[in-house]
Amino acid sequence: MRRAVRRGAKTDRLRLNGMNTGPDFREVTYFLTAESLKDYTALILDGVDRYGIDEESADRWIDSISSRPEDKSAFALGPGESTGLKVTYDLRFDGSKDVQVIIVHVHPA
Structure with a gap:
């Protein structure tokens, strides 16, 4: 069941998680937000x-x-790996709130 996909998501928060022993990092975490169920599902399908x-x-x-x-x-949602990285979407939906969040975790494959 495919739906229209919105491109060009934006985030205002980005975390680089490392070991504090050098310039490398083991995980990138960022947050996608949507103000409607329609926009939220578009982000997921993207x-x-x-x-x-x-x-x-x-x-x-x-x-x-x-x-x-x-x-x-x-x-x-289990990780997607089509880019050579493991990308996991951690869905946080609360219908009583105005803004919905997807926490995106990116790890080396």
Whole structure:
């Protein structure tokens, strides 16, 4: 069940997690936000297209929350690896809030 995909997501927070022993880092974490369920699902589907995140799992989650948009859900979609990196979308949805968050974790493959 494919839907329109929004391109050009922005983030105002970026974390580089390392070992404090040199210039290397082992993880990049950033936050995507959306102000509507439609925009939120577009961000998820963009992750499916860009990073190879499992489409079936994403669609199941989207269908589930779309049927109860007032609910709260925390769910991590398994990593996509189409770019050579492991990209995980940690979905944090709370229908009672104005802004929804996806925590994106990027690790070396």
